[in-house]
Amino acid sequence: MIIRGKIGGTEDVVDIILIDGSVGDILPAVLSRKVDLGNETVHAAAGFIDLQLNGYIGVDFNNTETTPSQILDATKALWKTGVTSYCPTIITGSGDHINGCIENIMLAADQHPEVDEAIAGLHIEGPFISPEDGPRGAHPREHVRPPDWDEFRSWQKKADGLIRIVTLSPEWPEAIDFIDRAVDSGVIVAIGHTAATPAQIDAAVKAGARLSTHLGNGSHAKIDRHPNYIWEQLASDDLWASFIVDGHHLPPSVVKCFMRAKTTDRSILVTDAIAAAGLPSGNYKLGDVAVEVTPERKVCLPGTPYLAGSVLEMHDAIANLVRFSDASLGDALRMASYNPAALLGRTDWTGSLESGKRSDIVLFNWDEKNYSIDIQVTIVKGKVVFNKLKVES
Ligand SMILES: [Zn+2]
Structure with a gap:
């Protein structure tokens, strides 16, 4: 052809x-x-790669009832948005819940070659994040816990080694030992949903953390102007950063400044889309959490100022980035294909033509x-x- x-x-x-x-x-x-x-x-x-995707067209990767054929439906629907590869993202939950969600995805990959070919790895976001309101975002407080390598290893076993990214907060005393082990095992450690001090961020980077998950989100509504965990991550040349560029998570001026700090080389576009993405506005569930998609396409925890994922689609994230920042179309495309492949160490596989x-x-x-x-x-x-x-x- x-x-x-x-x-x-x-x-x-x-x-x-x-x-x-x-x-x-x-x-x-x-x-x-x-x-x-x-x-x-x-x-x-090159086909777009989304490193953070919780679900699409009503299919929730965080629901243990989700079937392999529904995961196939979501994979096929994503093709309309240019996404040819993605990391199903499982958020904070009980051990049984996380295991159930991993099992669903593994089953779907086993039964449907289209899903197998699409999955670039699993992303486990939580439960080793900050328990504080604000940094915790929409993750359920009762399931937040300190990093536990044995528990993570049991998920990795269930996933047949497919977990490629874990997002955690380095504020836990157990974090550095966990990061050491995760990095040794080839898993990418991301910092996110954190209330860590700049010194804890620095220690995590020294231990091998490589990514800031949706930098600027999953944080307190108000923080000290400096020092704080956002500046520390922005200034670190060893950290890549993912951004949700839907016009709601980060104001355009912040996108522009963050991009100048991180540069195109270390920036990645993610959607962080929930199951309601691809569907009309209204009330939905993210795991057990009720969320509202407003007519402006903002996903909120009802009655709070906190965002709970997005209904962003990757082609719109690319266009928004060009609108908001100095990025050219080529830069934005790179942040949706080559850069995610590079972070995963898979540029030999795809990510560019x-x-x-x-x-x-x-x-x-x-x-x-x-x-x-x-x-x-x-x-x-x-x-x-x-x-x-x-x-x-
Ligand atoms: Zn998040």
Whole structure:
């Protein structure tokens, strides 16, 4: 199959030749070459990778009743948003609950190759986070606990080694020993939902923590202007940061400043979407927690100022980032594909359009006046899985 489009965020039109699920060659477009998919006005980019996703179209990865076929439905629906790979994210809960959610995902990956191919790893967010109101966000207080390596190891065993990211708070005395062990085992430790002191953040980074989870969120509504845990993470060149750029979690000016501090090289777009993403506004559940999706598409804990995840979709996160910051379209695309793959250590697998890599490709229209991305075609391992252009494949 040959697809034609402007590569990444540029105006350069290329032909991308796909062979057996991989990118074969990328050549300057020649008028005489037969083009099966795409055209000279669409952009072609590597499939998007979402490192933090709690659910989609009513399917909740944090519900132990969720079935493998529902997880398949969510995976397929994500193709419409350009997401070809993701980390199902399981938040704070009892040990049994977390085990049940892991089991569902493993079963889905076992039964459905589409899910298996989409899962880039599991992200366990909590329960080793701050118990304080504010930093804890929507995570249930009764299940927050100190880092426990043996418990984590039991989840990893259940997940067959698939847990790739754990988000915790270094404010616990047990945190540094846990980070040491997690890093040794190849798991990426992220700092998030934290009330840690700058010294505790620094100790976590020295022990090998590599990511700030949704930096600027999962924090107190009011903190000392400096020093504090946000500046400390922003200033650390060893920490990558993920951002939820939905216009609600971070004001545009904060996105712009955070991006300048972290730079494109160390920034990652995540949606942190909950099951209500892809559905109309209204009242929903996030695990056992009731949440409200307002008409402005803000997800709140009813009666509190606290946000509880988002209903953001990745193509909108990319467009919002260009709108709010100095980032070019190419920078924003990189933060949704190459950078998450790089953090996972999987750039040999996907994350960019290069010869030999898995051909996960998104074709989309970019409206630079209105900052809007309209996904046209999504390809996974060389197979067209979403086709709005209705072109033959
Ligand atoms: Zn969170």
